[in-house]
Amino acid sequence: MERRPGGRSARVRDAVRQATLAELGEHGYSGLTVESVAIRSGVHKTTVYRRWGSVEGLIADALELAREEPWPMPDTGSLQDDLREIVRLVRSGFADPVAGPISTAFVAAAVQSGDAARSLHDFFTARHEQAAVVVRRAVERGELPPGTDGAEVIRMAVAPIYYRLFVTHEPVTERDAERAADAAAAAARAGVIRVA
Structure with missing residues (x-):
């Protein structure tokens, strides 16, 4: 049946x-x-x-x-602005009074449990691949060199947010978010984030 x-x-x-x-x-x-x-x-x-x-x-x-839930991807016509939007989305998710504690709990679970860590890894892998579309568009526009690793650009853009939240326990300002996105965009334009 x-x-x-x-x-x-x-x-x-x-x-x-x-x-x-x-x-x-x-x-x-x-x-x-x-x-x-x-x-x-x-x-x-x-x-x-x-x-x-x-x-x-x-x-x-x-x-x-x-x-499996869709993640809204920006399409501003500029890699730097798209990355800024993605990093703002991550920052605002952790600042949200409902979603923030849940996201924080997922990270805490991953620190304490190998099974949870594998699940969180799979979650982030899917999110980074989904967000990599902004990098593929930038390559198509000629803004980035061919062979740029889209998922790695996304990781580089959001990593400083997680570092501040979970390692140093510092607040994440709007300027911090912009600086993280801008650094990832500059590295991508310089051709240092290539597919291995």
Whole structure:
């Protein structure tokens, strides 16, 4: 028998995912439990354990679904402006009172769990590949040399934001975000971010 898309299984998965995100936002990774997700989602605890197995399984599934969500990509006609928009999007995501604590909890989970780290890696790989379209457009416009590594340009642009947030615990200003984007754009134009 074929399972109907959007049926009970999809509703259960969505309820558990939403409960996982809400619990992460309120209690962080250290406060996330299968029991709290089961209660919040209205899904029986044994079902959650059977399908997700653990907190790491809940994190992995939430990140997998988040990876599939589209990320709005700017198209300003300028690599530098596109990168500035992407970096601002990352910065504002962490500053958002709802999304910020959830994103922070995902990073904290990755520090404490190998499974969560692999899931977060896969999430970022997909995001960087999706954002690399702004680099491909810049190559097509002649703004960058052929062979520029799009995903690596994106990594270079956003890395200073993560460094400030999670290593030095400094605030990230608008100027910090612009400087990170501008540095990545300059490196890309200089031809130092090439596909290996």
